[in-house]
Amino acid sequence: xxxxxxxxxxxxxxxxxxxxxxxxxxxxxxxxxxxxxxxxxxxxxxxxxxxxxxxxxxxxxxxxxxxxxxxxxxxxxxxxxxxxxxxxxxxxxxxxxxxxxxxxxxxxxxxxxxxxxxxxxxxxxxxxxxxxxxxxxxxxxxxxxxxxxxxxxxxxxxxxxxxxxxxxxxxxxxxxxxxxxxxxxxxxxxxxxxxxxxxxxxxxxxxxxxxxxxxxxxxxxxxxxxxxxxxxxxxxxxxxxxxxxxxxxxxxxxxxxxxxxxxxxxxxxxxxxxxxxxxxxxxxxxxxxxxxxxxxxxxxxxxxxxxxxxxxxxxxxxxxxxxxxxxxxxxxxxxxxxxxxxxxxxxxxxxxxxxxxxxxxxxxxxxxxxxxxxxxxxxxxxxxxxxxxxxxxxxxxxxxxx
Numbered sequence: 001x002x003x004x005x006x007x008x009x010x011x012x013x014x015x016x017x018x019x020x021x022x023x024x025x026x027x028x029x030x031x032x033x034x035x036x037x038x039x040x041x042x043x044x045x046x047x048x049x050x051x052x053x054x055x056x057x058x059x060x061x062x063x064x065x066x067x068x069x070x071x072x073x074x075x076x077x078x079x080x081x082x083x084x085x086x087x088x089x090x091x092x093x094x095x096x097x098x099x100x101x102x103x104x105x106x107x108x109x110x111x112x113x114x115x116x117x118x119x120x121x122x123x124x125x126x127x128x129x130x131x132x133x134x135x136x137x138x139x140x141x142x143x144x145x146x147x148x149x150x151x152x153x154x155x156x157x158x159x160x161x162x163x164x165x166x167x168x169x170x171x172x173x174x175x176x177x178x179x180x181x182x183x184x185x186x187x188x189x190x191x192x193x194x195x196x197x198x199x200x201x202x203x204x205x206x207x208x209x210x211x212x213x214x215x216x217x218x219x220x221x222x223x224x225x226x227x228x229x230x231x232x233x234x235x236x237x238x239x240x241x242x243x244x245x246x247x248x249x250x251x252x253x254x255x256x257x258x259x260x261x262x263x264x265x266x267x268x269x270x271x272x273x274x275x276x277x278x279x280x281x282x283x284x285x286x287x288x289x290x291x292x293x294x295x296x297x298x299x300x301x302x303x304x305x306x307x308x309x310x311x312x313x314x315x316x317x318x319x320x321x322x323x324x325x326x327x328x329x330x331x332x333x334x335x336x337x338x339x340x341x342x343x344x345x346x347x348x349x350x351x352x353x354x355x356x357x358x359x360x361x362x363x364x365x366x367x368x369x370x371x372x373x374x375x376x377x378x379x380x381x382x383x384x385x386x387x388x389x390x391x392x393x394x395x396x397x398x399x400x401x402x
Contacts, residue, residue, distance in 0.1 A: 083259030
């Protein structure tokens with residue numbers, strides 16, 4: 001009997017084809033290649049570099065000004081003067097500006113760490129999309145191989161008069177549907193592969209991804225003390241408090257001048273030192289607008305920090321619950337998908353021996369494919385939930401693979 005052998009061939013052939021799969025390009029290698037770009041690093045560190053420049057600016061002493069003049073109001077009188085003026089930073093504002101700039105640099109550094117984490121998660125999402133698209137295409141390709149072989153056998157049996165031609169045509173229609181699904185999966189894979197190539201052009205063309213696994217994580221809520229974005233918001237509150245103290249400084253340092261003046265006429269000349277001082281008296285503008293602005297910024301920074309902490313706590317709890325549930329469902333779906341091999345073998349053998357109808361066989365094939373695709377979709381959803389959990393925790397979470 002050739003029909004039992006056909007059932008075995010339909011199940012074994014895809015495994016033989018997979019033995020020739022290309023070399024795996026792991027996720028870690030992709031992350032290293034993608035983050036090694038100088039362009040990406042310069043974009044991430046731009047804010048921190050600007051904050052460092054601001055710190056340097058506040059440590060510099062103000063420059064003096066030099067002014068020289070020569071006047072000749074009449075033919076016999078001429079006056080020449082040169083003055084150097086300087087406002088020494090003795091009013092306490094320089095210290096507060098330095099403190100505010102230093103706090104701003106710490107906040108920018110915290111935001112840089114947060115940006116790096118989100119870039120890391122975005123790159124992992126790209127890799128996961130590539131891996132899931134690859135697996136989806138592989139599942140549909142295996143399914144198409146089985147359907148094509150069944151369609152070929154059905155045509156031969158129809159030509160031999162063993163089955164009606166209508167049954168063979170149903171196989172042909174099923175094959176056309178699977179080819180359309182495979183085409184869409186191949187296009188999706190091409191898009192995902194192109195997105196990775198934009199970050200890491202050195203990925204070999206023939207390389208394939210490794211499907212990321214779903215690690216187990218602690219069911220306890222994550223400690224949010226290490227979240228860089230929350231730390232940055234806390235720094236912004238400190239900076240706003242320093243700027244408020246700066247706005248309360250009313251008196252400016254006087255501008256001191258030292259120079260030399262020479263007055264000449266036809267008969268004699270006189271010269272000597274010149275001393276001057278200029279002071280802005282806060283009579284009308286007592287920095288009320290600056291103080292109100294500083295208070296508003298401080299109130300806004302405190303409110304933003306409070307809301308961010310509440311939101312982070314809620315997001316962490318929800319993301320952990322979602323991941324634990326989706327991980328359990330994905331692992332269960334994987335176990336169910338692994339059992340579809342026996343289902344397909346039994347359905348193919350029963351059909352080959354005339355114990356079941358074509359409808360039963362096609363339903364079994366569709367159910368098996370649906371179970372595998374469902375497991376793949378659940379894995380993708382669980383991986384997305386894991387990234388959400390790590391984003392809520394503010395760091396990659398340690399975990400054990402199942």
